[in-house]
Amino acid sequence: MNYSDYIHIIGTVAFAVSGYLVGFRKQLDVLGVVIVALLSAVGGGMIRDVIIGRLPLVFTNHQALVVIFLSLFAAWALRLQRRRRKELHAAFILADAIGLAAFSLTGAQVGVSLDLNIFGVVTLAFVTSVGGGIVRDMLVNEVPVILRRDLYGSIAVLNGLAVYVLAQWHWLNAFTLNILFLSALLLRLMAFRWQWELPGFQQQDNDQAA
Amino acid sequence: MNYSDYIHIIGTVAFAVSGYLVGFRKQLDVLGVVIVALLSAVGGGMIRDVIIGRLPLVFTNHQALVVIFLSLFAAWALRLQRRRRKELHAAFILADAIGLAAFSLTGAQVGVSLDLNIFGVVTLAFVTSVGGGIVRDMLVNEVPVILRRDLYGSIAVLNGLAVYVLAQWHWLNAFTLNILFLSALLLRLMAFRWQWELPGFQQQDNDQAA
Amino acid sequence: MNYSDYIHIIGTVAFAVSGYLVGFRKQLDVLGVVIVALLSAVGGGMIRDVIIGRLPLVFTNHQALVVIFLSLFAAWALRLQRRRRKELHAAFILADAIGLAAFSLTGAQVGVSLDLNIFGVVTLAFVTSVGGGIVRDMLVNEVPVILRRDLYGSIAVLNGLAVYVLAQWHWLNAFTLNILFLSALLLRLMAFRWQWELPGFQQQDNDQAA
Numbered sequence: 051m052n053y054s055d056y057i058h059i060i061g062t063v064a065f066a067v068s069g070y071l072v073g074f075r076k077q078l079d080v081l082g083v084v085i086v087a088l089l090s091a092v093g094g095g096m097i098r099d100v101i102i103g104r105l106p107l108v109f110t111n112h113q114a115l116v117v118i119f120l121s122l123f124a125a126w127a128l129r130l131q132r133r134r135r136k137e138l139h140a141a142f143i144l145a146d147a148i149g150l151a152a153f154s155l156t157g158a159q160v161g162v163s164l165d166l167n168i169f170g171v172v173t174l175a176f177v178t179s180v181g182g183g184i185v186r187d188m189l190v191n192e193v194p195v196i197l198r199r200d201l202y203g204s205i206a207v208l209n210g211l212a213v214y215v216l217a218q219w220h221w222l223n224a225f226t227l228n229i230l231f232l233s234a235l236l237l238r239l240m241a242f243r244w245q246w247e248l249p250g251f252q253q254q255d256n257d258q259a260a
Numbered sequence: 261m262n263y264s265d266y267i268h269i270i271g272t273v274a275f276a277v278s279g280y281l282v283g284f285r286k287q288l289d290v291l292g293v294v295i296v297a298l299l300s301a302v303g304g305g306m307i308r309d310v311i312i313g314r315l316p317l318v319f320t321n322h323q324a325l326v327v328i329f330l331s332l333f334a335a336w337a338l339r340l341q342r343r344r345r346k347e348l349h350a351a352f353i354l355a356d357a358i359g360l361a362a363f364s365l366t367g368a369q370v371g372v373s374l375d376l377n378i379f380g381v382v383t384l385a386f387v388t389s390v391g392g393g394i395v396r397d398m399l400v401n402e403v404p405v406i407l408r409r410d411l412y413g414s415i416a417v418l419n420g421l422a423v424y425v426l427a428q429w430h431w432l433n434a435f436t437l438n439i440l441f442l443s444a445l446l447l448r449l450m451a452f453r454w455q456w457e458l459p460g461f462q463q464q465d466n467d468q469a470a
Numbered sequence: 471m472n473y474s475d476y477i478h479i480i481g482t483v484a485f486a487v488s489g490y491l492v493g494f495r496k497q498l499d500v501l502g503v504v505i506v507a508l509l510s511a512v513g514g515g516m517i518r519d520v521i522i523g524r525l526p527l528v529f530t531n532h533q534a535l536v537v538i539f540l541s542l543f544a545a546w547a548l549r550l551q552r553r554r555r556k557e558l559h560a561a562f563i564l565a566d567a568i569g570l571a572a573f574s575l576t577g578a579q580v581g582v583s584l585d586l587n588i589f590g591v592v593t594l595a596f597v598t599s600v601g602g603g604i605v606r607d608m609l610v611n612e613v614p615v616i617l618r619r620d621l622y623g624s625i626a627v628l629n630g631l632a633v634y635v636l637a638q639w640h641w642l643n644a645f646t647l648n649i650l651f652l653s654a655l656l657l658r659l660m661a662f663r664w665q666w667e668l669p670g671f672q673q674q675d676n677d678q679a680a
Contacts, residue, residue: 088379092379096311099313100310100311100313101516101520101526102525102526102529103313103519103520103523103524103525104313105312105374106311106312106380108379108380109312109371109374109376109377109380109383110375110376110377110380111377112377115377115379161529164525164529165530166529166530167529167530167531167532167535169508169512169528169529169535170526170529170530173529298589302589306521309523310520310521313523314523315522315523315584316521316522316590318589318590319522319581319584319586319587319589319590320585320586320587320590321587322587325587325589
């Protein structure tokens with residue numbers, strides 16, 4: 051198992067758990083929670099595969115499905131949903147941030163492996179990492195996380211740019227990917243904590259919230 | 261002509277007629293009615309083909325287009341739209357249910373023919389059968405039928421699961437497909453008549469209706 | 471460089487400028503303006519490539535990206551955004567109409583080159599030319615231009631039909647394409663000026679505006 055598989059599994063577990071937590075918060079039944087967790091974890095990768103004209107990997111490979119059901123079973127065995135509301139929200143933000151950091155890297159790597167240009171690599175990093183969260187939030191009727199602030203989409207773009215540049219320099223390896231993963235995770239959590247945001251798109255965000 | 265072609269034609273006729281009826285109810289002109297009927301009948305299959313990275317079949321094969329225009333001509337010759345409002349609504353629900361049952365089977369069979377896993381087969385059954393209805397309802401500005409209750413999407417999922425299991429057991433043939441088609445049709449009509457619904461997603465449905 | 475490349479560049483410049491003008495009107499910052507202009511210019515072609523199961527051309531070819539950045543630089547050097555509000559709106563309508571006319575032709579030609587039937591050629595003409603405008607308008611939270619009146623989508627459909635028929639007759643060449651381009655542009659500007667519209671879809675347009 052190479053590093054890319056390993057980081058893909060981390061992202062899958064994280065998004066499945068984020069879907070599990072949202073499903074419980076919205077008081078869905080078991081089937082509803084499973085559907086939301088499943089589509090949160092595989093949605094971004096499916097959108098990416100559709101864009102590059104490839105049969106979605108999850109349609110033929112069982113690995114992601116097994117990882118998702120094990121994650122859901124573990125979350126249920128640990129009774130994650132029994133924690134207090136505040137702890138639950140913190141766990142959701144953490145899981146979502148881990149998924150964002152991991153899938154932006156796997157998406158960008160798919161772009162590099164197809165020899166795409168910088169626009170292609172960044173686009174795949176973006177859709178792979180934010181696609182699942184958008185699907186999840188739309189399924190439970192929330193404003194998609196990407197339309198909120200806190201640098202959410204910018205982090206995906208930054209990781210896409212970094213992977214592209216590192217690949218050009220032949221510096222893409224487990225060590226640099228680990229650094230990107232941890233930096234993205236830290237940046238997202240700090241942006242959430244102190245509500246950092248890009249200045250430019252402020253006006254529309256207000257429109258959408260209204 | 262094998263059984264799969266035959267059931268595909270039934271679904272195409274049914275969705276074209278459902279689009280014809282909606283178009284008249286919304287008082288569209290001739291061009292509007294034709295566009296809505298056309299996209300209702302081919303929308304689900306196009307979405308499926310895009311997902312599996314295949315050139316949409318309807319782009320190169322004339323069969324579906326011929327069937328659709330013959331259906332529209334027959335509906336017009338029979339003056340379907342002249343019936344009373346209550347009969348029209350019953351005809352719409354029946355046509356939509358036939359299309360749902362037929363296209364969930366053809367979608368699932370495409371998945372089986374590509375050797376997809378259970379998630380892939382169910383997903384293709386779902387998008388093939390509900391895609392056209394979603395496109396149709398969005399074109400005339402109605403809440404998509406899938407967001408209403410009455411087990412609509414669940415029937416597509418059930419047919420996807422059944423086709424997957426039957427294919428594993430090598431029991432997929434014209435006889436078992438006929439049984440699935442009639443069961444799905446009956447289940448949908450009974451669910452509509454007595455407003456059955458899944459318990460889990462109730463809360464969001466209310467949000468969306470509000 | 472053949473005629474098709476040349477008309478593709480015209481469309482790319484036009485949609486990039488339309489995105490630039492919208493971005494400034496919405497008071498986005500530099501990054502926001504660049505993103506809106508970029509996605510306006512490449513969005514329609516990407517949607518078309520996804521539909522036909524082809525790796526989006528812009529992911530591997532730098533030409534469109536270079537053209538877009540040169541257009542943005544020129545628009546900035548000419549201080550387009552400093553004009554009076556009324557002039558800006560006229561410039562936006564003109565740029566959008568040029569992009570519509572150009573991309574409906576390039577989209578239809580892709581369909582012809584794949585030997586698609588009339589439905590396929592028209593669909594690709596439509597999505598290639600209106601896709602970018604829809605993406606642009608959704609990014610800045612406006613009602614997509616296609617949902618407004620003034621024959622917007624109809625012009626894309628007419629160009630698709632014309633290219634299909636000309637290709638059947640082996641009359642598709644730089645001269646006939648130029649005539650289609652100029653006719654479409656003129657028709658769109660006249661429809662905008664005198665608010666022409668198709669009769670059929672009127673009712674829904676009102677619903678959407680409400």
